Amino acid sequence: MTTDLILKSMNGLGERKSFGGKSLAQNIVDTDAAVIKVKPLEEIWNRSRSQMTIKYLTCSHADDWMRLRQISAEMADRTQAFDHSKFSYMREMNEVDILRKSLPQTTGLQSRRLQIDIGEKEYTCKDMLNKMEGAMKEIQTLGNMYDSLVERMGDINEEEFENAEVKAHIKRAVMQGIREMRMHGFIKTGNQEYLDQLGVSVGSTRKEILKFLEEERDSGVKDTSLLHKFLDDFADRYAAGAKQQAEWLGFDANPDVSLTFNNYGV
Numbered sequence: 001m002t003t004d005l006i007l008k009s010m011n012g013l014g015e016r017k018s019f020g021g022k023s024l025a026q027n028i029v030d031t032d033a034a035v036i037k038v039k040p041l042e043e044i045w046n047r048s049r050s051q052m053t054i055k056y057l058t059c060s061h062a063d064d065w066m067r068l069r070q071i072s073a074e075m076a077d078r079t080q081a082f083d084h085s086k087f088s089y090m091r092e093m094n095e096v097d098i099l100r101k102s103l104p105q106t107t108g109l110q111s112r113r114l115q116i117d118i119g120e121k122e123y124t125c126k127d128m129l130n131k132m133e134g135a136m137k138e139i140q141t142l143g144n145m146y147d148s149l150v151e152r153m154g155d156i157n158e159e160e161f162e163n164a165e166v167k168a169h170i171k172r173a174v175m176q177g178i179r180e181m182r183m184h185g186f187i188k189t190g191n192q193e194y195l196d197q198l199g200v201s202v203g204s205t206r207k208e209i210l211k212f213l214e215e216e217r218d219s220g221v222k223d224t225s226l227l228h229k230f231l232d233d234f235a236d237r238y239a240a241g242a243k244q245q246a247e248w249l250g251f252d253a254n255p256d257v258s259l260t261f262n263n264y265g266v
Helices: 003-009 024-043 051-058 064-105 108-153 158-184 189-197 202-219 225-238 241-249
Strands: none
Touching: 024 108, 051 064, 051 108, 064 108, 064 158, 158 189, 158 202, 158 225, 189 202, 202 225
C-alpha cells in the first residue's frame, strides 16, 4: 500500500501532531523510508537457517547415511513449504488481477476500498515471494550437500542403508557417550541403554572412551579429526555385536531385501 493511499484514507488525520515534533503524515513518510532502507537485508535473512547452520548443525550426524537421511527429511519439509507458498502466491496474484480489472468500474469510497484491498494483497504477495526465495536457498543448499555426499558414498539404495544403520547408530551412541564422559565422568543411563540395544558392551565402551580422551588431551590436535577417526574405527570393530543382540532377541540380523526399494534413481 502506498503512503499516499494511507494518507488519503486518514481523512485529514495526517496533520495531527505526532512524536518527535512532527506531524503524523511526516512520521508515516519517515517510517516508510526506514523500511525501504533496511528492506534489502531480508534478502540475506529471508530463511530461518544459513548454509553454515544447515551443514554444521542440522546435518552434523556422525555417519554419512544419517546425514543423508536428515537431508532427505529437511528437503521434504522445505519443499512442502515452498509448494505451499508458490500456490498461495499464484492465488493471491490472481485475486489482484481480478481486483485491478474491477477498479475502473468503481468510484469514490468504493474505489478507495478496492485500492486498499489491492495494496494489501500485493504486500502479502511480496512477503510470500521473499519467503519463497528463502525456501529456494535452503532447497538448493540441501541439493548441493546431497551431491557431495553421494559423490563420496557412491551408489546408494535402501538395502545398503539397512546394512549400514548399525554402524551409524553405534557412532551416535558413542559420540553421545563421549560428551557425557567429558561432562560427568560416566556414561548416563540413556546412552547405556542405547549401547545395550546395539549389542555393544557399556564397560568396554567406557574403557575405550577414557583411552581416547587421554589421547585427545595429549595430542594437541585442535580440530575433531581424532574424534571422527575414533568413531569410524570403533563402529567397524563393534558392529558384529549387533548380530549377537539380534540372536538374543530372536530376530534375523540381516535386512529382508524383499522389503527394500533398490531401484533408486531409475
